[in-house]
Amino acid sequence: MSYQNNPSKARILKWITGGMEAALGIPILGGTIIVSLFWTPLVVTLVLHIVAVVLSKEEHRPITGNVLGIVTSCIGWIPIVGMIMHIITAIFILVEAGSNKILDSNP
Numbered sequence: 001m002s003y004q005n006n007p008s009k010a011r012i013l014k015w016i017t018g019g020m021e022a023a024l025g026i027p028i029l030g031g032t033i034i035v036s037l038f039w040t041p042l043v044v045t046l047v048l049h050i051v052a053v054v055l056s057k058e059e060h061r062p063i064t065g066n067v068l069g070i071v072t073s074c075i076g077w078i079p080i081v082g083m084i085m086h087i088i089t090a091i092f093i094l095v096e097a098g099s100n101k102i103l104d105s106n107p
Contacts, residue, residue, distance in 0.1 A: 010055035015090035017048050017069060018090050025086030039077055046073035060103045093100035
């Protein structure tokens, strides 16, 4: 494991997806956003998480938070469970975004 300090595409996308997950995890507000937009935010975050996983793999960055985000986007329509999952996912992704960790490319 090495560390690199540069604003990569994967890292920027992690900040964006982490912020979106945090917003959707806010009680009442997140649910109102999701329902008023007919669950479209869950589809948008699903696509962004998939793109973030692909970019993170290319840059040898951790993918755990965005994989969790994919799961969260699929079950986010369940009222209390979705809120809890959005909060947990936001924490994971934002920690990864704030980290400079680069995974070893050698198996």
